Amino acid sequence: MNSIIKTKLSFMMFLEFFIWGAWFVTLGTFLSQNLKANDFEIANVFSTQSLGAIIAPFIVGMIADRFFNAEKVLAILHLLGAFLLYQMYQASDIGGFYPYVLTYMILYMPTLALASSISFRQLKNPEKEFSAIRIWGTIGWIVAGLSISYLFKWDASAEEGALKNTFLMATIASAVLGLFSFILPSTPPIKAESGEKPSFSSIIGLDAIKLLKDRNFFIFFISSVLICIPLAFYYQNANLFLTEIGLENPTGKMTIGQISEVLFLLLLPVFFSRFGFKKTILVGMLAWAVRYLLFAYGDAGELTFMLITGIALHGICYDFFFVSGQIYTDSKAGEKYKSAAQGLITLATYGVGQLIGFWVASLIGDKYKSLKDTDLAAFWQQTWVVPAGIAFVVMIIFFIFFKDEKVKTEE
Template sequence: MNKLIRFQLSLMMFLEFFIWGGWFVTLGTYLGYNLEATDVQISTAFSTQSWGAIIAPFIIGLIADRFFNAERILGILHLVGAVLLYLMYQSTDFIEFYPLVLGYMIAYMPTLALVNSVSFNQMKDPAKEFSFIRVFGTVGWIVAGLVISWLSWDAAEGRQDGLLKYTFLMVSIASAFLGLFSFTLPKTPPTADRSKKVSIVETLGLDALGLLKDRNFLMFFVASVLICIPLAFYYQNTNPFLSEIGVDNPTGLMTIGQASEVLFMLLLPFFFKRFGFKLTIIAGMLAWTIRYLLFAYGDSGELIFMLLTGIALHGICYDFFFVSGQIYTDFKAGSKYKSSAQGLITLATYGVGMLIGFYVAGLITNAYLTGEKMHDWETIWIYPAAFAFLVMLLFALFFKNEKIDKKDIEI
């Protein structure tokens, strides 16, 4: 890969996740403070991510893989997204905002697969080359959070003055730039045989359902769906929680989680080979429980270290469960169902699992509303902590340890 293409792909990844991290992290805080949204309405807005994940395979499988170059569809979707983000910036109430965020997530979620397709198409050895490109996405997410806190949009005065709306303007500009920039990316033509009919079952990865006959994979599949419920609490509640209890620069501090993700991604191969898949997954789920207990009993004063530690556990929570799960899925699927199995897990987690999770998180958060924009956070965080621990116990009891060949765990 020459330097120009490497630069193009790195910038593409940076912008892709700068855009997502630049508004999604502070969404709950913005909706609560600026659009007077209820906790249930906030959970409904976050669930648009799940609807986007459910619809994305249709766009990728039925359009991108068969008829048009991936970089062109990427460009069009981001240009459409730029318009929707700008309209979200101008919204003044939740009723007006919701259809815009739903439309945006339907446009954005397919781009996560498209940037990977564009990248892989330029690589001779993706196992070695992709991580260098993908890490710029994490850097983009971190930079977005730091910019928001540096400009004090998420500070107490900024929230009261409605400055968080400028996050949508910022990422609208970035999305427009990425949309135009995408047309300069290396050509990535469709790979599917257009003469061959592809069923909806294959498009959604449902032809891999046969893998559920394997007891171990079924247990992993169920655990993957269930663990998305506590995951939804993190995405939906962390920024509003930190803001509400008076933590300074909450969005900037949350980037510690992304830095942690990079670190533990590097440590994952060692941990995976040393302790095996089952213990790695259990460590990931246990980290969810510890994180939420730290959130429940920490505060913005002397115990703020507990909150920071909980945020820093994001690397273990995400990498040890979800990345390990992708490796395990690839191992179990074999050559016949590699793509379908990954699609099935994505649909089950970011689609169905997160959809349920955001709904549950909204109901529980709303149930412990103690005053205007005030919550009983200690009790709220106990729920995902207990649920993650229960899922971990079920997995530990019913998942039978199995050996995965070293060649199958290359990251």
């Protein structure tokens, strides 16, 4: 690959995930401590991510695959996103905050699929090359977390409302990526290039749904939905959990998960090639169950190592399931529908699965809330045991019903 193109794609990925990591990791703590939101309100805010992801396949399939260059769509979405993030920075209560975060997530979630699609269109062998690009997204997330805890000290600041500055940091990064996207490699609609007249189903992005006729892809799709139920517990509760039990610099320590993600992204091509797609996914699912059990029984004292180990398992949890899933989806999609297919898997994971997951997490939080004032450790133990059990059940379902297959990639 041309080194200039590789550098551009890497910087795109860095900013794409820096923006998300700059405010989303501390969102639960911000909502609870700064805006005094209750469990129901917090779940509603987190659910905006899922609503955005559900809409994403239609935006990507209808616009990026059919009418406009993907890099130009990416640019416009991030420039609009910068404006909305600034409004979130200025919001003083949950009522003023919610409309902006909802609109922002509807615009941001499609950019995840667009960034992947732009990258895949430049790669000859995604199985071997994509990890080297995607790793910069992880580095961006790490830099955001370390900045919050160690550079600006916003999550440990005595200054009232300091966490709101995370939105200002994300605003600047989103504006930069929006402008930078205009000079990304040209990624025009494939059907426009071929001169083929799009059908109604292709215009609204339904082509990728045809992939569900493949039995294995259907099992993968359903498993993706189900495994994201426990994932939602992590997004909604992890930073607040670590803060409440007294772990020092929780946001900075959570970047250990992204550091491990870098390591396992480097190992993923080897593991993927040697053991195949099915075993790779199963290891990722098992890691989810184990990490939640470590959270359930660890503490910020003598058992801190259990919390750190649970955080460090993020590399296996994320890479072995989500990055492998992107590669698998790309191999199944066919040349014409890569953007729509990535949008479809975004719908399954960040959309339907996490929408259910945020609802379940708030339900569990409400069920055990009486424990929170009397026995904080017991409250969090009950909260984490539930997603551990769900992840284990999903792993068994995938093991039984998914038939192993070789993922085809170009040599």
